[in-house]
Amino acid sequence: MVKEYRIYTPSVRGSIGSEWEQCRNQISEDVAKGLRPVKLNIFISVPDFPDYAEKKQFISRSVIAAFSDQCPAFNVSIHPPEEPFRVAVEALFAAGSRSGISTRFLGEFPYVVIESNNGKEVWSAGLGLDKDHDDTRKCAEAAFDIMGEILERENLSFNNIVRQWNYIGDILGMHNGFQNYQIFNEVRTEYYSKYRTINGFPAATGVGMKYGGVYLDFCAVKSDETVRIEPVTNPSQVNAYEYGQEVLKGRSAGTGSLKNPPQFERGLLVINKEVSTLFISGTASIIGQETIGRGDVAEQTAVSIENLRRVADMRRIRNLTGKDDKGKYSLLRVYIKRQDDFGIVRDICKEQFKGSPIVFIEADICRDDLLTEIEAVMTL
16 A cells, blocks of 8 residues: 655644644645545644643544544644744555555544555554653553553554654653653563564654653554565664663663663564565664764764665665665654754755655754754655
8 A cells, every 4th residue: 555644834823723724724635635644743832731731632623523534543742843833744644545444543542554455554643641740651651551452452462563653751851860761761671571572673763742741653564474574774873772881871760770772673674565664763863872973963964864874775675675676765754952953954854855755843852962863764
């Protein structure tokens, strides 16, 4: 099944409600032309958590009402777009036949199931407690529990997750010597250790939010022997799950004395005889396991792009697929720590990825010296 990503921004500055409605109307026009919405990431700028909760409720009701039985999975997250706008939307669509695509609900969470002759995909988003908790462990456990319940409903397991997005409130915050990101990593390790029985990990991103606890998005794939899933490394970077203790911050929040590193692959390739997909994890300015270009956002952006291209090296990808693939970037999402740096990062990325849909949002990165991070989807 062919998938397509599109980015929507308002044409006129206004309230969050007004800007969202402008984006929603654009999406509805594309749906009327035959695209089936699968997943929406709705990025908004709000001054505090109570305002976020109010705006999220309004937008959530609007999504469900507007798209009805075609409701996509969606996440309304506190990731401001470039000023002066307050809303931006990243949308994933299925193009062509809508046969085999359905929306299902687990409580308040809609998720989309795509079934075909050779397997099943599940797309879900925004899983977590809708409260401004400072207990990262409790919030992470709740989010993983919801994800596990959806997987179980669909006769899938944590083994089937190929792409995961992790949004962590105050990601770099320290409490009694424990860092929120490290707490999240300990919880992820506990769930993967208990529920994943295969080698390797999903592709993933872990970034911060200004407020809130922990929210997860994911894509899971169950397939027959015609589909293969292969991890893709970056020869210039240490695998994240092999990071040394010296780059992990805070005290161990797990059961042992050693801190668990973040468990994800640099990229994950889903090889299908029709259309293959390379999910490239959140990629930053790291060589080996050390940050490069401290304080220089232009250098960090350039190094991040170099790293991303090493993961997407077509010579290695062709060796894995066995086909003369010509990949194209079907989506890039760029996280930027400071609003003042948007112009620099945007100009570099637009020049390097001409013609590809790109969304730029503000987010804290998982290290205090990282200023930007880029993730991508490549279609082969």
